[in-house]
Amino acid sequence: MQEQAFLEYVQAGGQVETGDEMPGDYRAKLIKFIEMHGNSELMGVLPEREWILRAPTLQRKLALTAKVQDEVGHAQLIYRVVEDLGKPRERCLDDLISGRSKFHNVFHYPTRTWGDVGVIAWLVDAAAIISQKALLKCSYAPYARIMKKICWEESFHILHGRDVVLAMMTGLAEQRELVQEAIHRWWSPLMQFHGNPIPAEDDPMYRWRIKSQGNEEARQQFLDGYVPQILELGLEIPDPALGKDEETGVWHYTEPDWDELRHVVTGHGPRSVERLELRRVAREETAWVRDVMLAQAA
Amino acid sequence: MVWEVFRQERKGQAFQHAGSFEAPDQTFAETYAREFYGRRQESIALWIVPREHIETIGDFVDELGRNYHRVDGYSLKTKLKEAREQVAQRSG
Numbered sequence: 552m553q554e555q556a557f558l559e560y561v562q563a564g565g566q567v568e569t570g571d572e573m574p575g576d577y578r579a580k581l582i583k584f585i586e587m588h589g590n591s592e593l594m595g596v597l598p599e600r601e602w603i604l605r606a607p608t609l610q611r612k613l614a615l616t617a618k619v620q621d622e623v624g625h626a627q628l629i630y631r632v633v634e635d636l637g638k639p640r641e642r643c644l645d646d647l648i649s650g651r652s653k654f655h656n657v658f659h660y661p662t663r664t665w666g667d668v669g670v671i672a673w674l675v676d677a678a679a680i681i682s683q684k685a686l687l688k689c690s691y692a693p694y695a696r697i698m699k700k701i702c703w704e705e706s707f708h709i710l711h712g713r714d715v716v717l718a719m720m721t722g723l724a725e726q727r728e729l730v731q732e733a734i735h736r737w738w739s740p741l742m743q744f745h746g747n748p749i750p751a752e753d754d755p756m757y758r759w760r761i762k763s764q765g766n767e768e769a770r771q772q773f774l775d776g777y778v779p780q781i782l783e784l785g786l787e788i789p790d791p792a793l794g795k796d797e798e799t800g801v802w803h804y805t806e807p808d809w810d811e812l813r814h815v816v817t818g819h820g821p822r823s824v825e826r827l828e829l830r831r832v833a834r835e836e837t838a839w840v841r842d843v844m845l846a847q848a849a
Numbered sequence: 850m851v852w853e854v855f856r857q858e859r860k861g862q863a864f865q866h867a868g869s870f871e872a873p874d875q876t877f878a879e880t881y882a883r884e885f886y887g888r889r890q891e892s893i894a895l896w897i898v899p900r901e902h903i904e905t906i907g908d909f910v911d912e913l914g915r916n917y918h919r920v921d922g923y924s925l926k927t928k929l930k931e932a933r934e935q936v937a938q939r940s941g
Binding site: 570 | 870874876884885889
């Protein structure tokens with residue numbers, strides 16, 4: 552199929568299956584986008600993993616462990632989609648560990664307190680589910696299909712996070728302070744999360760209908776849904792310019808630091824190096840298990 | 850080996866394609882299927898099939914234009930209008 556005809560097909564809502572013909576650029580963009588999503592699921596468990604052993608109750612420890620297990624499961628499903636597009640999982644992992652491919656900005660930051668754990672599970676997952684829900688309409692159907700299961704699991708991660716935050720907000724002054732500090736730390740990365748506000752039409756991921764909405768649209772949706780939920784708990788958001796224009800319904804805010812975003816996702820975040828190193832060591836140390844199991848199966 | 854997964858969400862519902870996974874043999878395949886598509890009670894049953902055992906048939910050519918066995922083969926609007934007009938003329 553000609554590239555132009557294909558473009559018109561996906562823009563009209565057409566969907567593509569694994570074995571279908573597709574332009575090289577579409578395939579390359581799909582791999583890049585989906586691989587980064589897989590990387591983010593895999594790297595996204597590391598900030599939370601640090602708190603499994605320090606969870607305040609057994610119930611929280613179990614819930615956090617289950618969430619970590621879910622996210623790794625998402626990475627498995629997503630890398631599988633990338634494999635069908637032509638890039639083997641082993642190469643995805645090579646590229647992730649060597650820094651040739653990227654993962655989401657929010658997973659490059661430290662998890663300082665239990666307050667961070669609550670804020671990550673609540674607000675980082677909330678920001679992520681907005682992007683992921685938009686992927687339910689992705690032009691590449693196998694990716695859209697697995698997103699159904701992923702969104703379903705993410706929605707109870709958000710509840711788990713909100714529950715952690717509510718427990719702290721109804722607790723001691725020290726606990727409330729931990730949450731407030733975490734909001735201060737996470738607000739900038741959260742505002743950067745959906746990317747710079749380029750018009751959807753100029754975004755190649757949107758042109759191919761890999762994404763079904765623009766970056767700014769996603770951020771507006773996040774602000775609309777979650778700013779009221781944050782404020783009603785008596786928490787402060789560290790942006791004096793933040794507010795909603797009641798006439799247009801559009802949120803205005805201080806311009807996020809796009810240089811920081813670029814810097815962080817290219818491997819220069821406060822925890823980028825340590826987390827990639829942990830991933831590398833884990834992969835090496837468990838290699839013998841895979842070898843033994845696969846030898847037995849062969 | 851790549852396996853395709855079809856899952857049933859509730860009793861009585863159709864099995865729907867859910868995704869795929871890679872597993873070297875049947876034992877691994879069963880474990881992975883449970884792990885990826887059933888561990889949160891989101892499915893009540895799974896079908897797993899090696900991809901190479903799935904035969905896709907996708908070319909349905911309608912050489913003879915056999916639209917007489919489909920509803921779109923019957924456009925009654927114009928004919929009905931004509932029939933009604935004739936009835937009106939005859940009685941008028």
